[in-house]
Amino acid sequence: MKDSKKYVEENKDRFLNELIDLLKIPSISADPAYKNDMLTTAEAVKEQLLAAGCDKAEICETPGHPVVYGEKIIDKDLPTVLVYGHYDVQPPDPLDLWNSPPFEPVIKETEIHPEGAIYARGACDDKGQMYMHVKALEFMTKNDELPCNVKFMIEGEEEVGSEHLGWFIENNKEKLANDVILISDTGMISKDTPSITTGLRGLSYVEVEVTGPNRDLHSGLYGGAVANPINILSKMIASLTDGNNHISIPGFYDKVEELGEEERKKMAEAPFSEEEYRKKLGIKDTYGEAGFTTTERASIRPTLDVNGIWGGYIGEGAKTVLPAKAFAKISMRLVPNQDWKEITRLFKEHFESIAPDAVSVEVKPHHGGQGYVTPIDNVGYQAASKAYEETFGKTPIPQRSGGSIPIVSLFEKELKSKIILMGFGLDTDAIHSPNEHFGVWNYLKGIETIPWFYKYFTEMSK
Amino acid sequence: MKDSKKYVEENKDRFLNELIDLLKIPSISADPAYKNDMLTTAEAVKEQLLAAGCDKAEICETPGHPVVYGEKIIDKDLPTVLVYGHYDVQPPDPLDLWNSPPFEPVIKETEIHPEGAIYARGACDDKGQMYMHVKALEFMTKNDELPCNVKFMIEGEEEVGSEHLGWFIENNKEKLANDVILISDTGMISKDTPSITTGLRGLSYVEVEVTGPNRDLHSGLYGGAVANPINILSKMIASLTDGNNHISIPGFYDKVEELGEEERKKMAEAPFSEEEYRKKLGIKDTYGEAGFTTTERASIRPTLDVNGIWGGYIGEGAKTVLPAKAFAKISMRLVPNQDWKEITRLFKEHFESIAPDAVSVEVKPHHGGQGYVTPIDNVGYQAASKAYEETFGKTPIPQRSGGSIPIVSLFEKELKSKIILMGFGLDTDAIHSPNEHFGVWNYLKGIETIPWFYKYFTEMSK
Known part of the structure; x- marks a missing residue:
């Protein structure tokens, strides 16, 4: 040639x-x-x-x-x-x-x-x-x-x-x-x-909306007595992963391909410096699922990341508002065998089920892929x-x-x-x-x- | 006259x-x-x-x-x-x-x-x-x-x-x-x-900033291995109240004036319809600190409300970003005897102490009053x-x-x-x-x- x-x-x-x-x-x-x-x-x-x-x-x-x-x-x-x-x-x-x-x-x-x-x-x-x-x-x-x-x-x-x-x-x-x-x-x-x-990795991308009262309220007059959608959304998001950073959605890991020791050993041979990685990102420590290395967490394991969150007053200065709504964009990276449509359904069912009666929740599936x-x-x-x-x-x-x-x-x-x-x-x-x-x-x-x-x-x- | x-x-x-x-x-x-x-x-x-x-x-x-x-x-x-x-x-x-x-x-x-x-x-x-x-x-x-x-x-x-x-x-x-x-x-x-x-009620208003990596990252390539500031902020906010909606900041309740049975009874005599209240706000249920009525929660008890939260991609559509930062505006309503400067200090110390090593946290006191x-x-x-x-x-x-x-x-x-x-x-x-x-x-x-x-x-x- x-x-x-x-x-x-x-x-x-x-x-x-x-x-x-x-x-x-x-x-x-x-x-x-x-x-x-x-x-x-x-x-x-x-x-x-x-x-x-x-x-x-x-x-x-x-x-x-x-x-x-x-x-x-x-x-x-x-x-x-x-x-x-x-x-x-x-x-x-x-x-x-x-x-x-x-x-x-x-x-x-x-x-x-x-x-x-x-x-x-x-x-x-x-x-x-x-x-x-x-x-x-x-x-x-x-x-x-x-x-x-x-x-x-x-x-x-x-x-x-x-x-x-x-x-x-x-x-x-x-x-x-x-x-x-x-x-x-x-x-x-x-x-x-x-x-x-x-x-x-596969992907399931959803948008969630938590609605509390029918209008933005004064947080002094109503705070403490009416559910604040941001507080609730934070609690709901927090509950999606446990103390080991395992995802707590029932059924989420059912089809996850578990790699054998041999394969994990082979993966670990690829050149990778944890110190270099932290330095480049400017972080003191990495963070992820217990029991897996950084390389594994970022490739063979599924994840749940909030890609965007918003609610209430986000301008300059202070506003003492108890907002009517809070929103988040959440994506899950999936590994082979996890079906993105099934995972989206499991997420939706679980997220709706954990909402307290004091709010209503809407989960809008966005897009995804295997x-x-x-x-x-x-x-x-x-x-x-x-x-x-x-x-x-x-x-x-x-x-x-x-x-x-x-x-x-x-x-x-x-x-x-x-x-x-x-x-x-x-x-x-x-x-x-x-x-x-x-x-x-x-x-x-x-x-x-x-x-x-x-x-x-x-x-x-x- | x-x-x-x-x-x-x-x-x-x-x-x-x-x-x-x-x-x-x-x-x-x-x-x-x-x-x-x-x-x-x-x-x-x-x-x-x-x-x-x-x-x-x-x-x-x-x-x-x-x-x-x-x-x-x-x-x-x-x-x-x-x-x-x-x-x-x-x-x-x-x-x-x-x-x-x-x-x-x-x-x-x-x-x-x-x-x-x-x-x-x-x-x-x-x-x-x-x-x-x-x-x-x-x-x-x-x-x-x-x-x-x-x-x-x-x-x-x-x-x-x-x-x-x-x-x-x-x-x-x-x-x-x-x-x-x-x-x-x-x-x-x-x-x-x-x-x-x-x-x-008194007030302590703060703004918090959680920083993870030194730039916005691709959530596919880094998700699972690098702490996501929004996930972390959600976990931190969630942990500020327990399952009974008591505020978990150490020392927070130390100076809270506890009203006697007599006074609480008198308060309860003021005309108030829980049903009417829920109806006006369009909520299925009220939500607040265990052991107190709606009227008490909104007047004689301190609160913690997120007044605004933002981070990552909040525009139209989807963006698979693991953002560098997440922010929240948080206010606490205080009752007589709670000193707003002391509460602000307690909040700051506690919030900084619960941040995992994978992120850094800044708490900026905004304003307050007794x-x-x-x-x-x-x-x-x-x-x-x-x-x-x-x-x-x-x-x-x-x-x-x-x-x-x-x-x-x-x-x-x-x-x-x-x-x-x-x-x-x-x-x-x-x-x-x-x-x-x-x-x-x-x-x-x-x-x-x-x-x-x-x-x-x-x-x-x-």
């Missing part, structure tokens, strides 16, 4: 500038105010797919934000790689913690990234990682190195639970037919230690492993991630192919946080590595 | 319009953005004091919002009544729950107020009740019925803890010298059942009681209120006189809430009743 490294070096500036242009569009799927920006982004992705060599690219309407589809079919008898990615991004809040505006990308050097990193919402998750695949295609088509067929499915609702992607896939099974699904929406251990994600585990003995994984060996000079480590791509298990179910998660992001990229960034080195390394996957996957599929 | 009822009837429309003009100015003391409106309001109060017959009225600077002072001294040998009130109001949030804008007063009929009620922030608390005194003075001066000296001290920081009023009083003791302090900033049992407030009890055998109380008898035809019931006027105990300490709380508001007035209002009947009844207090207080002081 021709040298992808050289092509990347020669086109580096253009590759960066094109990504920066894409990052400037605030494609926030969660907020209806950005609907037009979502369309502009989809249009830009479509144009870039055509420019990179797709024979066909189109914007496919869904009941929500559209999916961008592209393809280059060179021979129906050759294997087909389906690339999945997303062009939508997380909301950038809290804005005041960004060092530069989230939609005005800048490249800055950091300790980990002496080559610079692109700071912008979506830099890593997922515009940057998705765009690596577009540029890898460009390399292959411009240099006659595309060994198989390729299809792209770039959605606009990943950050809001891929609500309509299931519908899209069901209605386009033939169009999406493929032999392997390739995704870059995860990370790797470090620049020195490549890794391939072999497991993802966990996923890829076996490492399939052709896709092996091809990815060899690709990393070519460009990193090292065999990548298989690694279970704590994150979720809720739609992944549906891909396997509906499209009957394995999913390969080649992530080039780092733990420190601050995805979903202020100052999200993506290393220039990582971005270019991704573009360099991906073509090798196509080569080996095609060869090994024969 | 000439008929105050007749004068009020003749001037009713003007009395309402003048109050409405005052209510239009958004004098929100908590928010620095309204600094100019605070000054405009102070100026308007000063002008009205002069118009009502004060010989002198002035705006007295303080390190915070100014105090409006006015006086009419007719004879140094006669008693002096000092009227206290405040021209500042609570923030109007949540704005979307108001049926009409909070600073565009409207008069609407309600079931309780067939004569109409004025809807506006501050209608009852305290512009409306304060202005009754201005109009009562007008009646007395215009009709040669002022039997003694009168002074007005109308402050602009009551809703933010009267931060600088202590300083003002200390520096103006001679100017403020008086024989009784008269305040209308409380309520009465109902339009049929006049009452005089004989006790107020509780207060007026004996009913003093001249001031007796004069007020006779005034109500004149205009309501009934002896008012002495009643302990759950609310706080943090500065009241300081008045007694510094100015050595008793405080008489003649409140004309109702429980249903929604003070501190959306749709605050004040009955037209109550407003006019207040103006009619107050001059009788002056008459009897002067007579009984001889």
Whole structure:
């Protein structure tokens, strides 16, 4: 194969500038105010797919934000790689913690990234990682190195639970037919230690509303006699985990896959420094389920996190109010075998059951998805492993991630192919946080590595 | 004495319009953005004091919002009544729950107020009740019925803890010298059942901040392994009260005045329907400290209420964030003998002590004040009681209120006189809430009743 490294070096500036242009569009799927920006982004992705060599690219309407589809079919008898990615991004809040505006990308050097990193919402998750695949295609088509067929499915609702992607896939099974699904929406251990994600946690995301009196009350006149929805919500949330940080929802752990000693031992061999971890996060101590290590807590164990809470007076100064309502957004990360719909139901039943008579409670299921585990003995994984060996000079480590791509298990179910998660992001990229960034080195390394996957996957599929 | 009822009837429309003009100015003391409106309001109060017959009225600077002072001294040998009130109001949030804008007063009929009620922030608390005194003075001066000296001290920081009023009083003791302090900033049992407030709860208001990691994290990648400040804050708040809703802060109850059986029995005789109470508030059940009635919980027992809570993502849709910080505003209502500074210290020490190592906690004391009890055998109380008898035809019931006027105990300490709380508001007035209002009947009844207090207080002081 021709040298992808050289092509990347020669086109580096253009590759960066094109990504920066894409990052400037605030494609926030969660907020209806950005609907037009979502369309502009989809249009830009479509144009870039055509420019990179797709024979066909189109914007496919869904009941929500559209999916961008592209393809280059060179021979129906050759294997087909389906690339999945997303062009939508997380909301950038809290804005005041960004060092530069989230939609005005800048490249800055950091300790980990002496080559610079692109700071912008979506830099890593997922515009940057998705765009690596577009540029890898460009390399292959411009240099006659595309060994198989390729299809792209770039959605606009990943950050809001891929609500309509299931519908899209069901209605386009033939169009999406493929032999392997390739995704870059995860990370790797470090620049020195490549890794391939072999497991993802599932997700159940709910919103809860606790209602007390029919109006905000004066906390002096009513305090002590009328249930305060914030106090009650705090008590209810607190009761969802016990003193060992086990989740107390009845039935929650029933289907949790318990890893054997052997597997846990193997996991513990992956390089990890608890001290380094604490230092990077600025915390005195880690915190989680008794009986498990930090790495296990963040990958093979389910969790319950409050992602947002609000109620009463949250402005400047003081207001002595006993509010009518309090709210929280709560998500649970699930492990393989836990069914997100069942867990959502168990949560709802339990949460409603623990509310005292003095309040009423509403649980609104938001979205979710199943966990996923890829076996490492399939052709896709092996091809990815060899690709990393070519460009990193090292065999990548298989690694279970704590994150979720809720739609992944549906891909396997509906499209009957394995999913390969080649992530080039780092733990420190601050995805979903202020100052999200993506290393220039990582971005270019991704573009360099991906073509090798196509080569080996095609060869090994024969 | 000439008929105050007749004068009020003749001037009713003007009395309402003048109050409405005052209510239009958004004098929100908590928010620095309204600094100019605070000054405009102070100026308007000063002008009205002069118009009502004060010989002198002035705006007295303080390190915070100014105090409006006015006086009419007719004879140094006669008693002096000092009227206290405040021209500042609570923030109007949540704005979307108001049926009409909070600073565009409207008069609407309600079931309780067939004569109409004025809807506006501050209608009852305290512009409306304060202005009754201005109009009562007008009646007395215009009709040669002022039997003694009168002074007005109308402050602009009551809703933010009267931060600088202590300083003002200390520096103006001679100017403020008086024989009784008269305040209308409380309520009465109902339009049929006049009452005089004989006790107020104290207050300690704090803001807490729980910090976990040094930035917002992805809840998938870190969830389960890193302490979530919202989960932790919920657990900490939950632990502040036990299963009987007793407050678990060590030392909290040490100085709480325990009422004897006799006193509790007497309290229980005041008309109160638990069913009516629940119905008005739209709640299935009341909720509070075990072993006490609703009336007791809301008056003679201390409380702990979260007045506001926030953290993480609180916008539309979902964001899977493990936030760096979570916050709450917490207030405790205190009963006589509990010292608010000591309670604030106990809270701070306890709250800091229960934080796990995985987070850091900051407790910022906000403001507070002591509780207060007026004996009913003093001249001031007796004069007020006779005034109500004149205009309501009934002896008012002495009643302990759950609310706080943090500065009241300081008045007694510094100015050595008793405080008489003649409140004309109702429980249903929604003070501190959306749709605050004040009955037209109550407003006019207040103006009619107050001059009788002056008459009897002067007579009984001889």
